[in-house]
Each structure stands twice: as C-alpha cells, then as structure tokens.
Amino acid sequence: LAPLALLAGGGAMPRTVAEAAQRSGRRVIVLALTGIADPAWLAGYRHHWLSLGRYSRFKRLMRAEQCTDIVLIGSMVRPSLWRLRIDGGSLAILPRIAAAFRGGDNHLLSNLAKILEEDGFRLLGAHEVAPNILVPEGIMTRRTPSSRDRDDIAQGFALLRATGPFDIGQGAVVADRHVVAVEGAEGTDGMLARLLDMRRAGRVSFGDGRGVLIKAAKPGQDRRFDLPTVGPKTVEAAARAGLAGIAVAAGDALGVDQQEMIAAADRAGLFIAGVRAAP
Amino acid sequence: LAPLALLAGGGAMPRTVAEAAQRSGRRVIVLALTGIADPAWLAGYRHHWLSLGRYSRFKRLMRAEQCTDIVLIGSMVRPSLWRLRIDGGSLAILPRIAAAFRGGDNHLLSNLAKILEEDGFRLLGAHEVAPNILVPEGIMTRRTPSSRDRDDIAQGFALLRATGPFDIGQGAVVADRHVVAVEGAEGTDGMLARLLDMRRAGRVSFGDGRGVLIKAAKPGQDRRFDLPTVGPKTVEAAARAGLAGIAVAAGDALGVDQQEMIAAADRAGLFIAGVRAAP
Numbered sequence: 001l002a003p004l005a006l007l008a009g010g011g012a013m014p015r016t017v018a019e020a021a022q023r024s025g026r027r028v029i030v031l032a033l034t035g036i037a038d039p040a041w042l043a044g045y046r047h048h049w050l051s052l053g054r055y056s057r058f059k060r061l062m063r064a065e066q067c068t069d070i071v072l073i074g075s076m077v078r079p080s081l082w083r084l085r086i087d088g089g090s091l092a093i094l095p096r097i098a099a100a101f102r103g104g105d106n107h108l109l110s111n112l113a114k115i116l117e118e119d120g121f122r123l124l125g126a127h128e129v130a131p132n133i134l135v136p137e138g139i140m141t142r143r144t145p146s147s148r149d150r151d152d153i154a155q156g157f158a159l160l161r162a163t164g165p166f167d168i169g170q171g172a173v174v175a176d177r178h179v180v181a182v183e184g185a186e187g188t189d190g191m192l193a194r195l196l197d198m199r200r201a202g203r204v205s206f207g208d209g210r211g212v213l214i215k216a217a218k219p220g221q222d223r224r225f226d227l228p229t230v231g232p233k234t235v236e237a238a239a240r241a242g243l244a245g246i247a248v249a250a251g252d253a254l255g256v257d258q259q260e261m262i263a264a265a266d267r268a269g270l271f272i273a274g275v276r277a278a279p
Numbered sequence: 280l281a282p283l284a285l286l287a288g289g290g291a292m293p294r295t296v297a298e299a300a301q302r303s304g305r306r307v308i309v310l311a312l313t314g315i316a317d318p319a320w321l322a323g324y325r326h327h328w329l330s331l332g333r334y335s336r337f338k339r340l341m342r343a344e345q346c347t348d349i350v351l352i353g354s355m356v357r358p359s360l361w362r363l364r365i366d367g368g369s370l371a372i373l374p375r376i377a378a379a380f381r382g383g384d385n386h387l388l389s390n391l392a393k394i395l396e397e398d399g400f401r402l403l404g405a406h407e408v409a410p411n412i413l414v415p416e417g418i419m420t421r422r423t424p425s426s427r428d429r430d431d432i433a434q435g436f437a438l439l440r441a442t443g444p445f446d447i448g449q450g451a452v453v454a455d456r457h458v459v460a461v462e463g464a465e466g467t468d469g470m471l472a473r474l475l476d477m478r479r480a481g482r483v484s485f486g487d488g489r490g491v492l493i494k495a496a497k498p499g500q501d502r503r504f505d506l507p508t509v510g511p512k513t514v515e516a517a518a519r520a521g522l523a524g525i526a527v528a529a530g531d532a533l534g535v536d537q538q539e540m541i542a543a544a545d546r547a548g549l550f551i552a553g554v555r556a557a558p
Binding site: 173204 | 438445463
C-alpha cells in the first residue's frame, strides 16, 4: 500500500489520525501547514512543511513520496486570499481558488477536493484511515442527561439542522430550551469562552451545571473534511462555561483522545452523549 | 386620554419613545427598571423606580397613576429567576413566571403580556405610541449596497428566517456570502465586538469595508415587544468591525435617533438599508 499523505492543520486531531493510521499498518507522510500545524508531534513522522497556496510544491512532494491518498485534517484558519503565498504552478488554478473563496467553508473545501481529484489524487476522510475515530452512539460518561438536558439536546439538533444549509458553525449552546449561543467563524472554543463572559456579565442566567453544547455535522456534509471535532479541550471549555454536558452527532463527529476526553468529563461531572441524528 | 406608562429598560430607546409619545400629546409616566434604566434622562418625566419581580408595586403604581396602557421598551438583561426580588403579590403568579422562564425570550414576554392583560392592562407596541419610530424602506445613506452586499443581505435574511422559530437573536453578519457570526444572548453589540476580535486574530479575512450586519424581527413576532433596534451606537459598532453597512427589516425594526444614526453612517462611509421582507 502506498504511503498516506496527511495534510495537517492545527490542533490535536492530526496526531490522533497519524497514530491511528500508522497503527493500522499504513505508512504516513505528514505535510504540515506552516504556521498552523503544531511542530511538537512531528518528530516521529516523515514530514515536510508546506505553506498554504504552494500547490506546485504540494504536487511535487506528493509525487516524490509516491502518495496518491491524502487526508485533510486539523483546524485551518480561513486564510486571506491576498495573504496566500501563491507559487508559480498555483497561478493556473488561481481563478478557481478565488471562486472557491466566495461562499462558506464547505464550498471552499469541495472546490479544493475537485482540484485534487482532477490532478489524480484521492481525498479520503480521517475516519477511513483511522478506525474508531468517529464518536459512537450512547452515553459515555458516569453522568447521564436529565430529561431537561434531553429537551435542550433536541432543540439544539433542530437548530443546527435549520442552519445547516447556511454552511456556518456546527455548534450551539442551549439551556432551559433557550438557544444562548450559535457558533460562527469564532469556532467552538470561542463560543464557549463567550458563554463564560456572558455569565459573568449577567447576560445569561441559567444555573451552574445547566445547558448543553451541541455539535453536529451539516446536513449532506461531505464527510471527507471538516467533520465536527470533540476532545479533552472541548470538555475543559464546556466545564469552564458551567454546562451540564456535551451532545455530539454519533458517527458524524471525530473524537480526539476519546479515553482522555471521557475521563476529563467524569472528573468535571459532565455528560457526553453520542446522539444518532433523527432520520 | 389617560397617561401612558412606559416600562423602561436600558439603552437610548426608552427616551426616544417617551419624547415621541409626549410630542404626540400624550402624558408619559415612566416606570424605570432599577439597575437597568438610565437615570440621566428621567428628570424631565414623572417617573418611579421599580425592581424586576415587584409585580404588586407595579400594579399599585399603575392604578395610582390611572394608567391602563403600557409600553415595554429598552434592553432588558434576562434576569436570573432566583435573583428577582419577588414581592408578596407576585408570589401568586410565581409559578407562571417560572414557567415563562423556560424557553426563549419571546416565550417569556408573551407570558408577561398575558398576565398584564388578565389584570386589565393593555400592552402596546412602541410604534403605536411613537409614530415614525419604525425603520422605513429604502437606502438612507450616501453609500448604497453593492451587488456583492446585496448577496450578503439576501443570505442574512434567509438565515434569520431559518433561525426565527428558535427564538434566538435577531442579528447576523454575512461577508462574501459567508455567515461569519450569528447573534445569541450576547446581543448585537456583543456580536460586533466579537467580529473585531476575530479579525484581529485572523479568524475572518474579509477586507475592510466588506460584510453586512443584518437585523430582522422573528417570523410571527409579537410586535409589541422586543423588535430589533438600530441607532447611532449600532453604526459605531459596525464601523469598528469594518463592515460595509447595515440592512434592517423595514417596518419591523425600531430606529433610535434616526437622523443621528444616518449622519454617523455617512461619516463612517457605511450604508443603512431598510429592506422589505420577502413575502
């Protein structure tokens, strides 16, 4: 089997996927995004640094390493088109990149996927190379959602279904059936930090240990990229915000360090529930 | 005509409504919410201070002042039910208040309206006592929306229609057809401040003078309370966030100090558009 290229953005997820893919017997080459990927974990892997916009260099590296399969994984701050360092070979596809930049993230990424496929590469989802990385169905923690929490969870999933077509964030916080925060470009951590601020300023008044973070994929989302992610840091941020727990779309979200995440939730007294989306 | 009671929350809107109602020939009694209403403008009006939860005192004041009609106006931070100072006469309606606190703001306010009506009071909308307070249709500024801005405006109104049933914020920011922020309990000012933070952190990358703040009423909203509000402060916050302009649902939003708001927008080079909602 040819080695797997991992185009690695920020956060802890690229390492989790690299480890799982390697454990499954596949050799991994990391293409680490300059200024975005965390250098700390790369020592154990054959890797190259790559700046956004360097598409010619990307193709050269893929061919030199004899890679066809590629996984895009990790957080990527949406770059400014004008700040991209475009190399010579990227100029030809620049108009398509510019078009891809109009519209939401899904739009950007599907365009990128098309370009990759036309050049003979195969874009895979992280879950296709890292088994067990998808969040399973069921309650994972000692604490279980109350009937009030279940109301909040249902409300949150309904909201995310309604906002799905707009290609925005994949998270929301609902407390006492009241949607208190909707995720936009600030990301889940930004949204949870805002909740703490609002609580301090008296803008939200639900008690400690109430309210649920809901994370779901967009309806019809291409599961090869940008699936929602939860991990120990999500639990810490939710605990700081004083929430009761986290509900995640089962089979449609990636879990980073799931054992550690569950242990962190048990320590903080939060629940984590993998919820199968309504048909 | 009996005097009009104005239950005044925070911000500049209560003063605008009091002035307009008085100009129209109606005597105004202000019931100013303790800790929320701005004391600065009250000197010119007969007024009483009133704490949230003091429903018996509220009824006594209404009767003493021979008021039947009441307008609820101004920002109200959703109070913690447990922090309310409930007086004796409010105890009887406490279970209904507690029930009203479950669910969104609309739910809370419709329940309050029902209680007022059962007690013989008549709840009016600010626009019923203050003519010309609704934002009109049309472009109000020297700058006009570009075709790109119009795309963003359409996208924003479509999003707010989709989130309407969830009784959340009435604002969003769209740039290059990409929804970058959705308003929750943090309010419009909080959302715009976040946009500035995201821009500094490089999380959003649209250029200065791009992106539109969209404000709309919820579909089917009771127009007697909680209509979206814009004013000079909205313009200042939108300008700080680097936006191109503001689009407001015409006839469904209240304008504070509209002349000043338009002048502020012209100075900052922003557009303000009153947009009639799609049928």
